[in-house]
Amino acid sequence: MSGLPILSLMLAIPMVAAILCLFLEARPARQVALAATLLDFALAVLMWTQFDIGGAQWQFVERADLFGRFQWALGVDGVAMMLVVLSAFLMPLCILASWESVKERVGLYMAMFLIMEVIMIGVFVAQDLLLFYIFFEGVLIPMYLIIGIWGGANRRYAAYKFFLYTLLGSVLMLLAMIAMIREAGTTEIPVLLNYDFPPEMQTWLWLAFFASMAVKMPMWPVHTWLPDAHVQAPTAGSMILAGVLLKMGSYGFLRFMMPMFPDASAQFMWLIFGLSMVAVIYTSLVALVQSDMKKLIAYSSVAHMAIVTAGLYAFNQQGIEGALIVMLSHGVVSAALFFCVGVIYDRLHTREIDRYGGLAVNMPAYALFFLLFTMASIGLPGTSGFVGEFLSLAGLYEASSWAALACTTGIILGAAYMLYLYRRVVFGELTKDDVKAMPDLNPREWAIFVPLAAVTLWMGVYPESFLAPMRGDVTTVVARLAPTKPAGDAQLAAARPKAAATGDAHHAGGVQ
């Protein structure tokens, strides 16, 4: 794959399309945006197929000394590549999802989404600390505008809250980055990954990064911006927010905090476990009492991301691999669930759960897809959710059985709130006249649901396709963490991570 600068190309295509969209009328703007995102997805798939599993850690590396103090340095390892594929996969679906629902200032809307794509891919492929920060923060502007212009009734407040909350977290990280650059004398991420910062410095750096990543994730108790942002954002905005933006936080944990500050990571393990335990239980309980569908799914996102953090901080192969699968799975499933809400919102213009009921009668296809994604969110074997949650909880159990206990309870609560939601919306009597009049899925909605459903099942039945490129990177992180890893409280026999992961996957497939 030498020669073709595939990563730069993946950034350039949506950028050019975004500029073009600003000057186009509604119809051509939609078409340009769809074409650009599909092209980007094709490139992402090409990259996936060309990725050399077991090869160099960093592949598709590009380097250009454009900025003097820092570089245009791009490259992916397996984890980053999968997240890039996820972003590129969701983007055309988001464009399709807003095909009809967005009627005002379509050119600007499409341009903002394309810029979002540039930024999201940029975050995952940046190999320079400052370049990473620029992309990481850059997401604020398009998201602020998307929520604020095309959002719901209380969009201004939600947009402010999203912007200021995330900004406050990030600025401290910037100072930490400055200190790191000063200490290590380089901005290159691959070098910094193997630089040993003094342990007492790590504590501060870790805390500064934590401030940023915890807000982005979001972790309890700094999650409060998320329900507001989700509820007010347009459907596609929620899809991308839940699907990819939240993954930036967990990507930051895995890429920066764990390998760069191993001592501090071990030192703060209790904090992560504690917050994750609270988050899983608390947000699940909060989700149970929501009357707004989007809010419910937003709280479920917080709970799922807490399982990610807990799995990552298990410091072992299973836990981290599981967390990564939860990230990918949640990216697909939560986007799908938000789209499920979007579909009926477009028809009835309300997110109140009580306004619906009995949809299984007049919208059977919709009910089927909604059921699939509900089950995936719960973690039913055969869906992507199961693989991720099982692996991360198994890994977590090795590190701390109490944390595993709390997080597993969260999964039971997850089943409760999701099934309760499903029952109220889809089952029951079809009594309301306006609900009766709602037509089933149209071809455009089919075109969005089918790929999402296919990937959910694929990841559930044969997760090895997704795990294989990431396994080497996880091993590297685990090795980096090994010297400082605290002993777990579970007295297990020596783990065989690789065999276990494959075995589980096959097992899951067998059940299905």
Place this chain on the structure above:
Amino acid sequence: MTADLALIWPELILTIGGLVTLLLGTFGGDRRVGLYQFASLLTLAVGAAAVVALFGTQASVFSGTLAVDDFGGFAKLIIYAASFVCIAIAPRYFGEGMRAEYSALIVFATLGMGIMAASRDLMTLYIGLELNSLGSYVLASFMRGDDRSSEAGLKYFVLGALASGFLLFGISLLYGFSGTTDFAGIARAMGGGINIGLLFGIVFVIAGLAFKISAVPFHMWTPDVYEGAPTPVTTLFASAPKVAAMALLVRVVIDAMGSAGPALAAWQQIIIFLSLASIILGAVGAIGQKNIKRLLAYSSINNVGFMLIGLAAGTQQGVEAVLTYLLVYVVTTIGAFLFVMQLRDADGRMVESIPAYAGLSKRQPGLAAAMAVFLFSLAAIPPLFGFWPKYLVFEAAVNAGLVPLAVAGVVVSVIGAFYYIAIVKTMFFDDEADAVIRNDGSRIEGAVIGVSALWLSVIGYLFIPMLAVAAAGAASVLF
């Protein structure tokens, strides 16, 4: 002496050009304003060319009272360019009220600013500063018939005179206790330790200069003067004199007080206080503002605070950061004030109230987008280029060991972001206001807005290597 004259070509050109403009105005009357404008623009362009020609020269002329170096050159180029824009945009704003003195006064004020940036003696410092101030006082009240303009001029004059008093008192103390007005001589005198007299001198000189850069607590005039002065003049106040005064402050602090030695702790803590106070008050004070010019005044106070973080570091890296910051800030500010000048209501009056911008992005998408770029850039949100200078000042502060200052700075910058995004909210999220707003800007103004917005978007990052070389060359002169 003759050799010295060859090194101050920029100042000579400006002096002659300003006088010629004034003479032309005296004999030509107010009808041929285009001619005076052209004469002054030509003067500034030729002056800038002379500055460029002198790049790389390092000398001090007239018995060491004036420096000819890259630091002054860097500052002068920004100053001349800002003044150039402020003259070019004036005729459309003033219409019939445009008079010959406007161009001449700006040229003279610019001359004063150039001297400020180049001075290395307390006397030239004061002459430059007063030359600039006298021009500025008249310019602030240029619209004689307008109450707010007259008030702005008067306020600026009274408070400016007070500040000059502070400065002169400080100068006399420094001279009295060090026996010289030469920066290098003062630095030598301070090298052996500072006594109470020198300390008071430092405090009063910095206070006088803080007035000029409108750092808190010497900022009170800024919102009123910015609001009252005609917008092209406000554009000038917010850009060129800031550069000159900041360059002067850097020179006084680094050259006369020293970046090492006993005076460091004395001036550093004053600068740190000014910096934090400006950042906080600039951020908090802006929140309730309804007038865009007042808001930009608070924004400039806030930005000056960030520049002072770089200066507080007291290192070459810090000075480089200040210079880069100045350049980016001037581009942003000029863009933002040009935006303010574009919009008129149905009666042809300028629209300066922020609520009137509601829904602007629907009617004037390009203009609103450019303003959004300026605002996000002022808030230092990457990927816009306004992020870069802020990064540099924080980097300088962290590397100089001023971590608490940097932490306080970044945290307060989030408060600052609030009011910038509030304007974006008004323009993009709110429903359209009833008042008809039309854009009757000229093509030239539109082009300046467009180019500065483009430069402040990601394109600016490509200029970092160039900027870094220029700023490093300029800052290295002082160390």
